Amino acid sequence: MRTVLAWRSVSGRPTDLRLGFGGAAVAAAAGLSAVSITDKIQHGAFAATGCVVVLLLLGGYKVAKPWFVARSESCHRAITFAPMVAYLVVLPAYVAAAVSLAPEQRLLGGMFLISMWVFHVGGGVGEPAEFPLDRLAGRLARAAGLRVFTMCCGTLGLVWVIQELPVEPRYEPAVFAATTFTVGLALLGASLRVFARVRKLSTDLRRHAQSMIRSLEELSFAEGGAERRQLQAAARRAWDELDLVFGNKVETGFHLYGTFVLPGETTGSLEAAVSAAITDPRAEAPAYRTAVEQLRTIRAACRMKNDTLA
Structure with a gap:
């Protein structure tokens, strides 16, 4: 006992x-x-x-x-974010271990770096599903940063592996220089593309969240009748535009891997709140307050990543 x-x-x-x-x-x-x-x-x-x-x-x-x-809730936040913290700690340690092997076993070190990139592409340690709206700003930044970091590591590992390939000694400098230059340019282009994508995604999120908030606010002041029906139709179209943005991955256009903007459960909950707010647009209604509060949280999370020219 x-x-x-x-x-x-x-x-x-x-x-x-x-x-x-x-x-x-x-x-x-x-x-x-x-x-x-x-x-x-x-x-x-x-x-x-x-x-x-x-x-x-x-x-x-x-x-x-x-x-x-x-x-308490603060402890819940800590425990749900613990796997991501561990991932952020393990990745640099893994790179340090690979670098420590490079002087004597460059091929093995390169394979370790490539395996880390493959692991991240395969899903890695996913973003926590808890408190997704509060963590949206960090979610956008981590998705881009981790993808670029692992791409850099995978590229370095590939260069090390190529260095270990059997090449005639007189061609080694030319092969190494050409490989490094080509792979480096590809890495630079891919990295810039990832950050541009995140900025554009953040801009679209803020734009459509703001439009949805304005639609609900206008609807709450509508008298009724034909005017209210028109504003309800406009609010539903605003939600459709925002929902399309939610369907994107943050750091990649391939839906087989990457990080969704928000978990499906959160998107469904927000959609239910918005639909209820459109049906009952009173400013004091619980669904209306919930929808506007969550939309404002999304808008605030994207405030520092705006780029209308991306």
Whole structure:
């Protein structure tokens, strides 16, 4: 009986023991990462250490999560954002490990960098679905920044791999220079394209969110009859335009991978609030207030990324 109570209190809430085990797992993962980088663990041992680190981080997250779930909203925000924080920490450590291998094993280091890019393209650690409107500004910035960062790493890894290919010595300088120049230009163009896309997306989001707010405000002052029906039709068209923007990925035009502007559940909830506000456009109605508040949050998140010329 005491063993059961050591894990959960009488009310069923997790105790501090879960947090302790989770913290110990994260600390062990950090220690193993530091050892693997400083001691340059190689070949199979390096890969095995990486797998152990990942398992420790995931295990620590799973064990400690119930403790945070029982806490306040601020703790909920922390626990739901923890995987992204870990991802942002692991990526530079992974790059540092690859760079540490490069002087002696450039091919292996290059493969590590390429594998990191492939992992990110395959989905990586997704943005948290919780508090999506409050995190929209950071979501836009992280999606672009992480994509460009992993593209740079993948490009560097590709250059290292090409350097290790069997090439006749007299052609090595020309091959290396041509490869670096070509790949570098492609990387620069792709990076500029990603940032331009995010700026254009942010501009469209703010423009259409503002239009939707104005449509609801005008509708709330309508007297009724034909005027109200016309304004309701205009508000529905404004929502259709905004909904089209929500259907885009942030950093890529390919829908097989990338980060959606907002999770589908959030978009559906906002659509329901907007539809209810159009049907009952009274300014004091709960649905109207909810819709306008969420639209203003979207507009504010895109304020610093406007570029009408992108």
